[in-house]
Amino acid sequence: MSDPTTDPAFLRDPYPTYAALRSKCPVQQVPSGLGGHSSYLVTGFEEAREALADPRLSKDTAAFFAGKESRRRLHPAVAHNMLATDPPEHTRLRRLVTGSFTTRAVEELRPFIARTTDALLDQWPAEGSVDLVAELAVPLPVIVICELLGIPEPDRAEVRRWSGELFASGAPAVIDAASHSLADYMTGLIANKRSRPGQALLDSLIAARDGDDRLSEEELVSLGVLLLVAGHETTTNFLGNAVLALLQHPSELQRLRQYPAEITSSLDELLRYDSPISTATFRFTTEAVTLGGIEIPAGKPVLVAVGAANRDPARWPNPDELDLDRVAAGHLSFGHGIHRCVGAPLAKAEADIALRKLLTRFPDMQLAVPAEQLTWRRTRLVRGLAALPVLT
Numbered sequence: 001m002s003d004p005t006t007d008p009a010f011l012r013d014p015y016p017t018y019a020a021l022r023s024k025c026p027v028q029q030v031p032s033g034l035g036g037h038s039s040y041l042v043t044g045f046e047e048a049r050e051a052l053a054d055p056r057l058s059k060d061t062a063a064f065f066a067g068k069e070s071r072r073r074l075h076p077a078v079a080h081n082m083l084a085t086d087p088p089e090h091t092r093l094r095r096l097v098t099g100s101f102t103t104r105a106v107e108e109l110r111p112f113i114a115r116t117t118d119a120l121l122d123q124w125p126a127e128g129s130v131d132l133v134a135e136l137a138v139p140l141p142v143i144v145i146c147e148l149l150g151i152p153e154p155d156r157a158e159v160r161r162w163s164g165e166l167f168a169s170g171a172p173a174v175i176d177a178a179s180h181s182l183a184d185y186m187t188g189l190i191a192n193k194r195s196r197p198g199q200a201l202l203d204s205l206i207a208a209r210d211g212d213d214r215l216s217e218e219e220l221v222s223l224g225v226l227l228l229v230a231g232h233e234t235t236t237n238f239l240g241n242a243v244l245a246l247l248q249h250p251s252e253l254q255r256l257r258q259y260p261a262e263i264t265s266s267l268d269e270l271l272r273y274d275s276p277i278s279t280a281t282f283r284f285t286t287e288a289v290t291l292g293g294i295e296i297p298a299g300k301p302v303l304v305a306v307g308a309a310n311r312d313p314a315r316w317p318n319p320d321e322l323d324l325d326r327v328a329a330g331h332l333s334f335g336h337g338i339h340r341c342v343g344a345p346l347a348k349a350e351a352d353i354a355l356r357k358l359l360t361r362f363p364d365m366q367l368a369v370p371a372e373q374l375t376w377r378r379t380r381l382v383r384g385l386a387a388l389p390v391l392t
Contacts, residue, residue, distance in 0.1 A: 011376040014278070014383070015320060018043055018308035026312075027292035030303075039301040040294070045316075045332070047292040048309035053337030054291075057283040057302055060086050064284045064301075077186070077222040078166075078179035083230075083281050083339065090338065093223065096208045096215065098342055100148070100201050106345040109144065113353050116143050121361055124392055129368045132388040136358075137239040138232075141350055145231030149224065150193065150200025159185065163229045167379040186224040190217075201227070227343075235347045237276030237377075237384030238333075239354055242267075244374070244388060245274055247367050249322045256324070257359045266324045267348050272310045272331035273322045278383040280304040280335060306332045307383055362392045 010017055021028065026044025042048045051057055058064070061084040082093040099105065120139055124130050138160065146156045162185070165171075165178035190206060197203050202224055208215060215223070246253040256263055283302045288295060296302065310331050311319040334341040341347070358365065368389035375386040 008376075011378065012372065012374070014307060015311050018305060018311060022308055022312060025292070025294065027294040027296070039303050040291070040296050042291065042302065042304045043308035043312075044292055045309040045312035045314060048304045048306065048332055049336050051283070051291055051302055051304050052280065052332065052335055052339070054289065055086075056286050056289050058086050058286045059084055059090075059281070059283055059339065061282055064282075064299075073176040073180075075176075075179040075183040077183040077218050078225055080218075081222045081226045083226065087338065093215075093219065094338075094342060096205065097201075097223065097227065100204070101342050101344075101346055103345050106349045109148070109346070110349055110353065112147065113140075113144055113350055114357070116140060117354050117357050121357060124362070127392060129389050129391055132243055132390050133236070133240050133385050134387065136354060137236045137243075137385075137388070140239070140354060141232035141235035141347075144346070144350060145228060148200065148231070149202045149228060150198050151189065151202075151228070155185070155189075159228065160232075163233065166229060167233070167377065167382055182225045182228070183221055186221045186228070187217075190220055190224065230341070231343055231346070233382060233384075234276050234334075234341065234343070235350045237382050238271065238347060239351050240385040240388050241274040241276060241383065242270040242351060242355065243358065243390075244367075244371070244385065245270060245322055247365070247390070248371060252322055252324050253359075256355070257363055260356050260359060262324065263355050263359075264352050267351060268328035268331060269322065269324055269326050270351075271333040272316065272326075272328040274383065275307045275310050275331070275333040276382060276384060277333055277335075278305065278307045279380055280306055280332075281381065304332075306335075362390075364392070366391050 021041065022043040026047045027040055027042050029038050030041045031038055042051050062080050082090060082097075085093065117136075117140055120136050124135065142156055142160050146153075146159065151159060159182070162178045162181045165174050166182070168174040168178075190202065193200075193203055193206060197206075205215060205220060205223055246256065252266075256266060280303070283304070285296050285298050285300050285302060287298045290296070291302075310316070310333060313319050316326070316328075334344040334347075368391045374388065377384050377386050
């Protein structure tokens with residue numbers, strides 16, 4: 001299996017490839033580019049769900065790469081973040097941030113999200129073309145997570161650029177440089193907040209303790225960068241993918257225009273249909289594991305193709321159809337198990353509000369170019385549009 005991120009046809013529509021792989025075997029060995037290591041690719045739903053929750057599949061990348069030569073120069077605070085840890089370290093770190101992303105906490109943010117969405121849409125032309133990704137899907141979650149963390153407005157454009165560069169598939173030097181830029185920025189911001197404390201989430205993390213254990217400096221920087229990046233990347237891709245899916249399904253789009261209250265219950269199906277996460281982050285076996293009838297030896301990387309699992313016909317009847325009546329809860333777009341995305345309630349709230357306002361304020365919105373001319377981000381981890389030109 002060659003690198004799919006070099007194939008425009010795969011980026012445009014990966015699902016036929018996923019279906020062919022899954023029909024052959026829901027778990028199979030593929031080349032990975034990880035220093036000569038082959039990986040096991042999981043494309044079946046039940047197998048993916050099992051893999052995401054199996055404690056024998058470690059996320060401790062530092063342990064996996066220990067002693068192995070690498071030309072990569074990722075900043076340690078980025079390479080060893082909460083997503084790349086196992087319990088008990090992961091449990092301790094996650095406990096410190098979950099309170100800021102509960103349903104109740106997110107509800108308190110909804111007025112700010114709504115005001116921000118209106119302010120962005122106020123800048124759209126009443127008639128004409130606009131790039132929905134650049135003018136809404138990117139800035140909305142960036143503004144929200146930066147406000148939540150306490151990142152000053154003048155810094156946000158550069159922070160967003162560095163974050164995007166972390167997902168530059170095929171450009172390891174760009175990724176490594178971006179990791180240092182983000183970590184260095186976060187280090188400086190934490191130092192400034194220590195001298196002038198505020199009420200933002202980052203200030204809370206600086207003061208946070210888990211019993212008698214205060215976060216180390218590296219853990220602070222790592223959590224700050226992770227929350228910043230994860231806090232907007234998923235929503236950006238989710239919003240773009242969801243709008244495109246609706247524009248390509250006029251009857252479902254018209255239904256939500258007529259009954260906008262149904263948008264909330266449609267979010268899970270939109271997430272399932274075209275997941276903003278293509279492949280879950282790195283895992284490896286700490287002992288031999290049998291998955292989908294395939295024995296995976298110890299020490300092997302496992303790649304869980306979330307996008308493929310969400311289209312598994314063994315779990316979802318007619319999975320290639322967008323069906324807003326489908327009960328799609330249980331999709332894997334936010335992961336599963338102890339590593340399930342802590343920011344899922346925030347991502348869904350932002351998409352809910354943005355879609356309601358989009359469909360209300362621009363009832364005649366349509367694609368400005370044929371769908372086959374749209375460009376997609378070249379990355380293995382996330383699935384999202386580079387641009388989405390629409391006519392208002």
